Amino acid sequence: MRVIVRTFSELCVTVGTLIVLFVVYVLFWTGVRADRAMDQQIDRLQDRWAEQSLATGGDGKGDGDAPLLARNVAPYDDGEPFAVMYIPRFGFTWNKPVLQGTATGTLKKGLGHYARTAQLGDMGNFAVAGHRRTYGDPFKDFPELRPGDAVVLTDGTTWFTYRIDRKPYRTLPGDIGVIDPVPRGSGYRGPGRYLTLTTCEPEWGHSHRLIAWAHLDATQPVEAGKPGALRR
Amino acid sequence: MYGWIWRHLPGNAWVRALLSLVLVLAVVYVLFQYVFPWAEPLLPFNDVTVDGQ
Numbered sequence: 001m002r003v004i005v006r007t008f009s010e011l012c013v014t015v016g017t018l019i020v021l022f023v024v025y026v027l028f029w030t031g032v033r034a035d036r037a038m039d040q041q042i043d044r045l046q047d048r049w050a051e052q053s054l055a056t057g058g059d060g061k062g063d064g065d066a067p068l069l070a071r072n073v074a075p076y077d078d079g080e081p082f083a084v085m086y087i088p089r090f091g092f093t094w095n096k097p098v099l100q101g102t103a104t105g106t107l108k109k110g111l112g113h114y115a116r117t118a119q120l121g122d123m124g125n126f127a128v129a130g131h132r133r134t135y136g137d138p139f140k141d142f143p144e145l146r147p148g149d150a151v152v153l154t155d156g157t158t159w160f161t162y163r164i165d166r167k168p169y170r171t172l173p174g175d176i177g178v179i180d181p182v183p184r185g186s187g188y189r190g191p192g193r194y195l196t197l198t199t200c201e202p203e204w205g206h207s208h209r210l211i212a213w214a215h216l217d218a219t220q221p222v223e224a225g226k227p228g229a230l231r232r
Numbered sequence: 233m234y235g236w237i238w239r240h241l242p243g244n245a246w247v248r249a250l251l252s253l254v255l256v257l258a259v260v261y262v263l264f265q266y267v268f269p270w271a272e273p274l275l276p277f278n279d280v281t282v283d284g285q
Binding site: 006007010011014018021022025026029030102104107112114129130131132133134139171173174175176178179198199200204205206209211 | 233234235260263264268271272273275276277278279280281282283
């Protein structure tokens with residue numbers, strides 16, 4: 001009898017410890033790992049961009065005469081980073097890599113670009129998903145987005161400044177129309193260069209999704225320096 | 233359970249304590265490296281896309 005009671009209580013203590021460890025893992029350790037992975041992705045991008053600018057002459061003039069939006073638009077490689085996103089509303093130092101695809105493993109290393117949506121800066125809808133909680137909490141402050149907020153991206157050659165057009169919109173997980181070329185529910189009427197951000201809602205749940213829409217406001221080559229939205 | 237493990241560890245009390253610590257660390261490592269990464273996607277925090285992936 002005593003052995004049974006003792007073993008049972010030991011099991012209870014073990015399960016309790018397991019749960020505490022798991023909570024530590026989800027709340028803390030995934031963040032540590034994701035921050036490291038995201039820094040690594042940004043480093044890789046910057047290395048690649050540095051190589052590219054060397055390869056293309058990098059004399060400061062380059063192909064400056066070429067029209068901005070007729071850039072080289074090779075398809076993005078799945079699971080690879082191709083841009084860095086800055087959202088001043090989330091903090092001045094907030095910057096995250098954007099990777100191609102929305103697979104679970106990809107979203108652990110940064111924000112994920114929906115593979116079938118437009119490319120950065122192109123006509124159509126450039127849609128990006130990100131974690132709201134766990135894995136570094138990239139979109140933790142998502143509900144704070146307000147009309148006029150800047151979402152700035154760079155692909156190493158160009159700065160793209162998008163402007164949020166309305167407060168975050170709450171919808172159901174199956175509402176694929178929100179990442180259409182002309183997003184449903186956004187209030188946009190005609191085709192344009194749009195950006196859609198998606199994350200989960202409520203914060204710790206998965207019953208809904210939170211959506212933010214923006215339109216392309218300005219572009220400038222990286223040689224021209226950071227866009228106004230990122231200057232302090 | 234833990235008493236059984238303790239009795240089957242070799243050495244005196246100090247060696248046993250040290251071995252227990254190593255065992256605990258090994259278990260935590262396996263949990264963080266293999267078990268929790270497997271279990272975590274079963275929780276709802278990963279559903280951030282709108283196409284039900």
